[in-house]
Amino acid sequence: MAKKENTKEPHLLNDEEQETPIVIVYDKEYPNYFDEEDKTPTNDSKYKEFEDNVEKTTNSKNILYDPDGNKIYVKTNESKIITYKQLLESVKNFGKINLSESEIMTILERTQNPKMTKSEFIQTLKENLISEANMNDDVRDSFESGENDYQDILGRELTNQLAQEAFQEIADNIREKTGKRNVTLDDVQRLLGNSLMSAAKEEYRLGTENLERKAVEMIRKKYNIPANAVEFDAKIVGISPKMLVGRDDLSPQEMEQLSRQVGVKVGKINRQGLKMSKGDKQPPQGKTHDELKPQIKRRRLSNAMMHGAARRSQNLHHLDDQLREENPELSRNYANVMAANDANYFLIDDEAIRREGESGVHAGNMRLDLSNPKKPKIIAEGMVFPILLHELSKGVVELMSLWGLSKDANERRYVLDKTDNLASETNDIRLGTKIWERFVEQIPVDNQEVISLTFNMLQELPDSEFNELIEGLIRRSGNAQNKVRRMAEDALEELQREASDDEFGGYEDSPGQEDDGDTLTPPEEGEEEDDDLSRIMRGQETEEDDEIDYESMSRRDLEIAIDAAFDAGDIELARHIGSILNSKR
Numbered sequence: 001m002a003k004k005e006n007t008k009e010p011h012l013l014n015d016e017e018q019e020t021p022i023v024i025v026y027d028k029e030y031p032n033y034f035d036e037e038d039k040t041p042t043n044d045s046k047y048k049e050f051e052d053n054v055e056k057t058t059n060s061k062n063i064l065y066d067p068d069g070n071k072i073y074v075k076t077n078e079s080k081i082i083t084y085k086q087l088l089e090s091v092k093n094f095g096k097i098n099l100s101e102s103e104i105m106t107i108l109e110r111t112q113n114p115k116m117t118k119s120e121f122i123q124t125l126k127e128n129l130i131s132e133a134n135m136n137d138d139v140r141d142s143f144e145s146g147e148n149d150y151q152d153i154l155g156r157e158l159t160n161q162l163a164q165e166a167f168q169e170i171a172d173n174i175r176e177k178t179g180k181r182n183v184t185l186d187d188v189q190r191l192l193g194n195s196l197m198s199a200a201k202e203e204y205r206l207g208t209e210n211l212e213r214k215a216v217e218m219i220r221k222k223y224n225i226p227a228n229a230v231e232f233d234a235k236i237v238g239i240s241p242k243m244l245v246g247r248d249d250l251s252p253q254e255m256e257q258l259s260r261q262v263g264v265k266v267g268k269i270n271r272q273g274l275k276m277s278k279g280d281k282q283p284p285q286g287k288t289h290d291e292l293k294p295q296i297k298r299r300r301l302s303n304a305m306m307h308g309a310a311r312r313s314q315n316l317h318h319l320d321d322q323l324r325e326e327n328p329e330l331s332r333n334y335a336n337v338m339a340a341n342d343a344n345y346f347l348i349d350d351e352a353i354r355r356e357g358e359s360g361v362h363a364g365n366m367r368l369d370l371s372n373p374k375k376p377k378i379i380a381e382g383m384v385f386p387i388l389l390h391e392l393s394k395g396v397v398e399l400m401s402l403w404g405l406s407k408d409a410n411e412r413r414y415v416l417d418k419t420d421n422l423a424s425e426t427n428d429i430r431l432g433t434k435i436w437e438r439f440v441e442q443i444p445v446d447n448q449e450v451i452s453l454t455f456n457m458l459q460e461l462p463d464s465e466f467n468e469l470i471e472g473l474i475r476r477s478g479n480a481q482n483k484v485r486r487m488a489e490d491a492l493e494e495l496q497r498e499a500s501d502d503e504f505g506g507y508e509d510s511p512g513q514e515d516d517g518d519t520l521t522p523p524e525e526g527e528e529e530d531d532d533l534s535r536i537m538r539g540q541e542t543e544e545d546d547e548i549d550y551e552s553m554s555r556r557d558l559e560i561a562i563d564a565a566f567d568a569g570d571i572e573l574a575r576h577i578g579s580i581l582n583s584k585r
Helices: 044-058 084-093 101-110 118-128 137-145 156-178 185-206 208-223 241-245 252-262 289-311 321-326 328-347 350-359 385-399 409-419 422-440 448-459 463-474 478-500 527-538 543-547 555-567 571-583
Strands: 022-025 063-066 071-075 231-236 364-369 377-382
Touching: 137 156, 137 350, 156 185, 156 328, 156 422, 156 463, 185 208, 185 328, 208 231, 208 385, 208 448, 231 385, 241 252, 289 385, 289 409, 289 422, 289 463, 321 328, 328 385, 328 422, 350 422, 364 385, 377 385, 422 448, 422 463, 448 463, 448 478, 463 478, 555 571
Parallel strands: 231 377
Antiparallel strands: 022 071, 063 071, 364 377
């Protein structure tokens, strides 16, 4: 989870031209301090209190009253005074932003020190305010200029278009959550912090074990995953000790003690498998980087779609009637946490996100255990319930992305070295929701099984065809949209046919559906896991190979099995499966 790092340094409030210090002092009760006619204090006790506050803030007692500017200001040294009217005019001229007096006052108060130049003040607005089209300056500039890691994936224009669309939706959502039209980064941070702690306290009271089981049930139901097809290990770890006490080296006993003291579960995300940045592997022998670019592009697009699908699952808690009705405040806090986290990815620059990732504070993590090729395990952790839902969903879609990876282990390792890391993940998260939406828009029915099966069909396409199709969807190309619609119609027809044969109707209980073909396994990083993945992809099963019930498989699963048999060089097995497939036509 991206969180703003407080790096602001105290600034002197200088006039833009004279560069001499001044301080604008806001106080709603100034008429009680000064006489309108002679500008002298009218209430000695209140004025003394006011003067003390000014002195602490500005180290000056030179307080003047400007009836034309309708403001109190403090003069330090020989500065030229910027009146409130002049400042307000400068603000309103910037980006056509309408700010009330109270909003300007609030922004200045949040800087901890109201001393800055006019230009610095306007820059503060640009960096801290969600307006009609403002994200973090560095983030926006990277998309507008094309100087980002999606330049080689989608190009400048298309990448920027997706970023603007995604930000607009997120900005609208965060405005709704805060109830404010002009939302500052501090508003977002406050919403995130307060809602996260409130949710964590309520989860601690309720007990996280029930929520962990509920998360797995929701994901199984959403993706219609049989109990014996995929194993889940889901944990709500709670709030990082570094966020609470500034340390992440606490022992389990110390974290338990802190949990009891604070009233929230305290724990650390397991960082196993996390890579911070792109690796430096060299292309496998006989290949060049340019030759492998289509595979890299495909993986980045698949990763983005994976994050987009997961983001659409993080608010599944809204579908739980019991949770929503019995604990509406908790449900609201969940929604606030995820909305604020989404906003952070556009309001905080890449460098700050990188620093936070390297600091060890993570909201969630997911990894795959492929040691059992017949039953892969999704291991997911999240600070709180909706983050756990996000990570579990990400794991399911990751499993469905297997066929998009090269069957050559060396090529696969090289591609993953360039794509699967936290630095790349930042823009995958920013853009993924809109890419996933472009795909789901073409599915003729609101049915997750059809979506999943169509996504699997996409993954079976060759690299160039997959890349061209997804890019076409992003551009809203009619040709690409029609192709995906036809795929979805084929998927729907296949599912209906299986249901009519009682194959799909017995999906939950049928022992012959241990590996249904709709949940696939991507690689873990490392040599040992790659060996597991290679065995799965080549169809080299364990000693239980001869027990596979090909007769109960769907046509699509049989086609996949034939391909795997050919890849493994097992011609006799391929012929055997082919005869079964022919009997089903």
